[in-house]
Amino acid sequence: MNMRISAGEFTERSLQIIRDLKHLEGPMLPILHAIQAEFGYVPDEVKPIIANELNLSRAEVHGVVTFYHEFRDHPAGRHVLKLCRAEACQSMGSDRIADRVRELFGVDFHQTTPDGAVTLEAVYCLGLCACAPAAMLDGEVYGRVDEHCLSEIVAEVRR
Amino acid sequence: MTVTIFVPRDAAALALGAEKVAKAIAQEIAARGLDAKVVRNGSRGMFWLEPLVEVRTAHGRVAYGPVKAADVASLFDAGFLTGSDHPLCLGLTKEIPFLRQQTRLTFSRCGVTDPLSLDDYRHYQGLKGLEKAISLTPTEIVKEVTDSGLRGRGGAGFPTGIKWKTVMEAAGPQKYIVCNADEGDSATFADRMIMEGDPFVLVEGMAIAGIATGATKGYVYIRSEYPHAIATMTEAVEIARAAGVLGPSVLGSAHAFDIEIRSGAGAYVCGEETSLLNSLEGKRGIVRAKPPLPALQGFLGRPTVVNNVISLASVPVIMDRGAAFYRDFGMGRSRGTIPIQIAGNVKYGGLYETAFGLSLGEIVDHIGGGTATGRPVKAVQVGGPLGAYFPRALFDTPFDYEAFAAKDGLIGHAGITVFDDSADMLKQARFAMEFCAIESCGKCTPCRIGSTRGVETADKIAQGIEPEKNKALLADLCNTMKFGSLCALGGFTPYPVMSAMNHFPEDFSPAPLIEAAE
Numbered sequence: 001m002n003m004r005i006s007a008g009e010f011t012e013r014s015l016q017i018i019r020d021l022k023h024l025e026g027p028m029l030p031i032l033h034a035i036q037a038e039f040g041y042v043p044d045e046v047k048p049i050i051a052n053e054l055n056l057s058r059a060e061v062h063g064v065v066t067f068y069h070e071f072r073d074h075p076a077g078r079h080v081l082k083l084c085r086a087e088a089c090q091s092m093g094s095d096r097i098a099d100r101v102r103e104l105f106g107v108d109f110h111q112t113t114p115d116g117a118v119t120l121e122a123v124y125c126l127g128l129c130a131c132a133p134a135a136m137l138d139g140e141v142y143g144r145v146d147e148h149c150l151s152e153i154v155a156e157v158r159r
Numbered sequence: 160m161t162v163t164i165f166v167p168r169d170a171a172a173l174a175l176g177a178e179k180v181a182k183a184i185a186q187e188i189a190a191r192g193l194d195a196k197v198v199r200n201g202s203r204g205m206f207w208l209e210p211l212v213e214v215r216t217a218h219g220r221v222a223y224g225p226v227k228a229a230d231v232a233s234l235f236d237a238g239f240l241t242g243s244d245h246p247l248c249l250g251l252t253k254e255i256p257f258l259r260q261q262t263r264l265t266f267s268r269c270g271v272t273d274p275l276s277l278d279d280y281r282h283y284q285g286l287k288g289l290e291k292a293i294s295l296t297p298t299e300i301v302k303e304v305t306d307s308g309l310r311g312r313g314g315a316g317f318p319t320g321i322k323w324k325t326v327m328e329a330a331g332p333q334k335y336i337v338c339n340a341d342e343g344d345s346a347t348f349a350d351r352m353i354m355e356g357d358p359f360v361l362v363e364g365m366a367i368a369g370i371a372t373g374a375t376k377g378y379v380y381i382r383s384e385y386p387h388a389i390a391t392m393t394e395a396v397e398i399a400r401a402a403g404v405l406g407p408s409v410l411g412s413a414h415a416f417d418i419e420i421r422s423g424a425g426a427y428v429c430g431e432e433t434s435l436l437n438s439l440e441g442k443r444g445i446v447r448a449k450p451p452l453p454a455l456q457g458f459l460g461r462p463t464v465v466n467n468v469i470s471l472a473s474v475p476v477i478m479d480r481g482a483a484f485y486r487d488f489g490m491g492r493s494r495g496t497i498p499i500q501i502a503g504n505v506k507y508g509g510l511y512e513t514a515f516g517l518s519l520g521e522i523v524d525h526i527g528g529g530t531a532t533g534r535p536v537k538a539v540q541v542g543g544p545l546g547a548y549f550p551r552a553l554f555d556t557p558f559d560y561e562a563f564a565a566k567d568g569l570i571g572h573a574g575i576t577v578f579d580d581s582a583d584m585l586k587q588a589r590f591a592m593e594f595c596a597i598e599s600c601g602k603c604t605p606c607r608i609g610s611t612r613g614v615e616t617a618d619k620i621a622q623g624i625e626p627e628k629n630k631a632l633l634a635d636l637c638n639t640m641k642f643g644s645l646c647a648l649g650g651f652t653p654y655p656v657m658s659a660m661n662h663f664p665e666d667f668s669p670a671p672l673i674e675a676a677e
Contacts, residue, residue, distance in 0.1 A: 024419075025376075025459060028441025033383075033422055054441075067443040067600075068424035070383050082384075086345035087540055088576045090590070091503035092531070124427060124544075124594065126384050127348040128171050129574065130206040130501065130508030139386050143174030143206075 007045075013038060014046050018053045028054065028064055032071055041072035076119040077112040079157045082136040083145075085122045088129035097133050097145055098122075104154055118157045162195040162240045165213040165220070167270065169202035169355050170387040171348065176227060177210040183231035184212070195240055201356015203270035204510030205257050213252055216242035222249040257507060257526070262488060264480075264496050265473045266349075266512045269356035275394055277402050280359045286404065288475030292367045293412045297327050300371035304474060306482035308494025312349075313339055313430075313467030314542065314571040314647070316493075316560045319474075322464060325454035326372040329462035334374035336365050337439065337458055337465045340381040340388070341423050341430040344543025346502040346574030350468035352510055354381070354388035357472075358395035359404075362418060364471035366409055367478055368464055369416035377418040378458070380435055383425055393420045427598040431646045432465040434600060445600045446646040467572070469498060488514035493559040501527045503540075503576035520554030523577055534579035538663065540587075542571025544594050545651035547658035548584065567658060569651070584663035588633075589617035591655040595648060605640040606649025612636060613656065620667055630660065630667060 005013075017034045021027045031050060035042050047061045054061075065071050083098055098109075105113050105120060112119040128134035131143030137153055166172075166181040181197055188195045203211060211224035212234075221242035223234060230247060237245040249255055263269075272279035280286065292300050305320025326334055338361065342350040353361060365377045381389050396418045399405045407415045421439060423429050429438045433447035436458050457463025473495065477485045485495045493515035499522060501508050506528035523529070523539055530536055538548045547568035549556065556566050563570050578587075592613030599606045613636055619629045637653035644650040660667055 026440040029421065029424060029438065032424070063443050064441065067445075068426050070423075070425035086594075087544060087587070087590070088346045088503040088574075090587075091576055091578045091582065123384060123425075124598070125343055125345045125347075126170075127342060127351040128174050129346045129348055129503065129576070130505070130510075131171050131175055131209070132503060134174060136384075141170050141174035141387075143171060 010043075010045065011049060014049045015053070018050060022053055028061075032065060032068075036071060040075045044073070077116050079118040079138050080121060081118055081153065081157070082121045082123040082126070083109075084124070084126050084128070084132070084134045086125045086129075088125075089133040092132040092144075094133035094145075097150070100147070100150060104150065160194070162193070163215040164195055164197050164240075165200045165215075166197055167202045167210060168199035168274070168387075168391075169209075169270075169352060170385070171206050172202050172209045172211070173387070175206070175209045175225065179228040180210045180212065180226050180231060183228040187231055187235045191235060193235075193240065198273050200272060201269045201274050202352060202510075203252065203258060204266070204352060205255065205507070206509045207507050208249065211249075214239055214242055218242065218251065220252045222252040222255065223247045224249060257509065257511070260526075261512050262496050262514055263512045264476045264485065264488075265360070265469060266353065266357070266498055266510065267476070268360065269352055272357065274356050274358055274391060275398060277359065277398055277404070280357075284479060285359055285475070286363060286410070288478030289363045289366055289404070289410060291478045292370050293410060293414065297371050297373065300367065300478070301327055303478060303482045304371070307477045307485040308482075308489070308492070309470065309473055309477060309485065310493070310560065311467055312469035312473070312497070312572065314344075314569065316570070319466060319470050322454055322466070323368065323371050325452065326374065326462045326464050329455050331462045333376065334372055334462040335458045335464070336368045336372070336374045336377040336471075337436065337463055338365055338377065338379040338468055338471055339430065339432060339435055339465055340379050340385075340392075340468050341435060342385070342468070342572065343382060343427040343430045344545070344572050344574055346540070346576040347500050347543055347572040348502070348574075349498040349500055349510060349572070351385055351388050353468055353472050354385070355391050358392050359399065360472045360475055361392070361468055362395060362399045362404065364474040365418060366405065366416045367474050368466065368471060370409070370412075370414045372462075372464055374462075374464065375415045375417070377416065378421055378439060379418060380421050380423060380429070380439055382423040382429075389420060389422055396420060426600075427594075428600045428646070428648050431648065434646070435465065436463065443600070445602050446648075448645060469572075489559075490514075490516035490557065491559050491561055493561070497558065497570070497573050499558065500572075500574040501577070502574060504530045504532055504579050505577040506531050515557075515559050517558050518554060519549060519556045519558065519575075520551075522558065522575060523554065527575075527577060530577060530579040532579050532581075534581065536577055537580040537582050538578045538584060538587075538659075540576040540578070540655060541574070542569045542654075543574050544591060545569070545647055545654055546571050546574075547654040548587065548662060549658070550662040552662070567654070567661075569654065584659040584666040585617060585621055588656045588659040588667075589614055589621070591652050591659075592617060595652040599648060603644045603646075603649050605643035606652070609636050609640045609649070610652065613640075613652075626668060633660065
């Protein structure tokens with residue numbers, strides 16, 4: 001675990017999150033989202049804590065975490081750039097945009113630049129299909145992504 | 160009198176710069192000391208005109224677009240607060256042909272109102288359907304929905320009323336309404352638009368479903384790729400609860416109903432209803448075998464209605480105006496209206512709500528205006544990543560569930576992706592298999608393994624390795640996936656693959672290998 005907190009503090013913060021949410025019907029996903037919001041990813045160390053609190057096996061918790069693309073097993077870069085790779089964006093040249101982005105940052109999808117500035121992720125549809133190609137930078141959406149738009153994104157990331 | 164200016168808050172409008180425009184307008188109002196306010200509405204669904212700014216005038220709302228932040232000062236200089244002319248002026252919003260020709264029933268308020276103003280919602284006929292439902296018995300509500308002919312707008316097209324009847328008649332101490340807002344299909348954004356642009360209509364539709372079936376708890380499962388929709392829906396539910404639209408006594412009646420918003424986690428397959436239920440329960444989003452039907456054993460094994468956003472959002476107008484009013488639109492067994500989402504490489508992309516029955520050609524060529532690039536249309540994919548590719552030769556197909564099925568296609572969630580003649584259909588077929596491999600939940604072998612083998616086989620065809628043999632293998636693989644998969648992911652991936660191969664055979668016969676030629 002490469003977080004700058006003690007094991008005791010980590011357990012305490014995790015337990016707080018789990019106990020706040022465990023009363024929900026089907027609390028697992030809300031808990032995992034909250035854990036990821038807190039720590040930036042879902043650390044391995046949290047799985048036995050969740051398992052214990054929800055009366056599940058560690059394998060069951062691990063199985064859920066790894067099923068969903070959204071949950072990370074290590075921290076992302078300071079920014080996360082999601083590029084849509086689905087059909088509507090393909091029809092407007094998203095493959096070329098993807099090549100350009102890989103070239104600009106020197107990383108492939110699911111990778112983080114060595115300086116930790118940005119993690120590049122593929123996403124399959126942002127619902128911006130009538131203004132394709134689409135991208136999302138840390139929750140900010142971009143439509144009709146072109147060279148000019150990419151330079152804006154690069155400037156934002158490198159700031 | 161304070162002038163009202165509308166700047167959309169819809170994610171697509173934001174993606175095209177609406178936030179900067181709204182800020183620039185607020186600055187101009189302050190700098191010029193004008194008596195005007197900015198309302199953040201939903202989108203009208205004309206994305207080539209976004210950000211579309213509107214001003215309310217004595218003659219009606221006047222539209223300007225697409226507006227950039229740099230245009231704002233000149234709009235004020237031209238006197239746009241009184242609807243004056245400007246190069247970006249589009250005239251009265253309701254007279255824009257793309258809007259004027261639509262039949263907006265489900266989307267009647269989207270883009271018109273402030274999405275989070277319950278007063279606005281009531282002013283534009285909101286809550287009338289719920290009030291009507293409260294005055295009826297559950298059996299009467301279900302009959303009304305059944306008689307309207309409404310079918311599941313998520314893609315399966317199952318009659319909504321029959322699903323509700325099953326849940327109504329099911330015994331159980333706790334029943335649920337689960338709204339499927341896991342809109343993962345490329346080319347679809349109707350759910351997103353309604354959640355961001357008119358969230359109360361979904362709240363109202365779910366409350367009606369609850370009263371009809373005896374369910375007191377509702378969940379909206381929204382995909383995590385839609386943070387704006389999640390935020391708007393969360394706020395709308397809180398407002399509705401505070402106003403007594405939700406809670407222990409819905410609009411002061413004896414009915415209790417409340418809603419909780421849940422976020423997905425990036426799994427496409429969770430748009431399948433049984434997989435969604437597993438995900439909601441906190442499990443891996445693995446598809447369940449049916450039976451048992453979710454209507455009888457759904458969320459936590461209890462009777463559950465699982466409906467798409469648009470199905471539920473269409474219920475209030477049906478209850479308000481009556482089943483006959485809704486049923487009179489459409490053709491054949493496809494009754495009412497459908498919000499068609501025109502996307503991809505298209506000149507006039509957006510949301511077009513209309514009665515069933517328009518031909519695919521009318522939608523693509525006339526309404527969509529052909530491609531954005533100006534090149535000829537080569538193919539259109541209807542119904543998202545699991546939908547078939549249609550060539551121009553099939554453009555006479557009417558937009559109707561059965562007519563599309565007869566042409567080996569599907570309407571799905573009514574999204575249409577337009578491709579120009581630069582599209583390589585073998586590449587698109589390969590992508591369909593690749594997408595299935597990425598998103599397969601892993602339960603059914605034909606889907607889990609067949610999709611990976613499909614990618615490899617498509618690659619061999621592209622490389623010119625025994626193309627005839629590999630095309631036959633790909634067709635055989637599709638046949639196995641179609642009949643050997645539990646859900647639509649494995650079962651429908653063959654649609655784009657086979658349609659690409661059947662309608663565009665030239666793309667599957669690439670030049671022979673250079674090595675072979677030597």
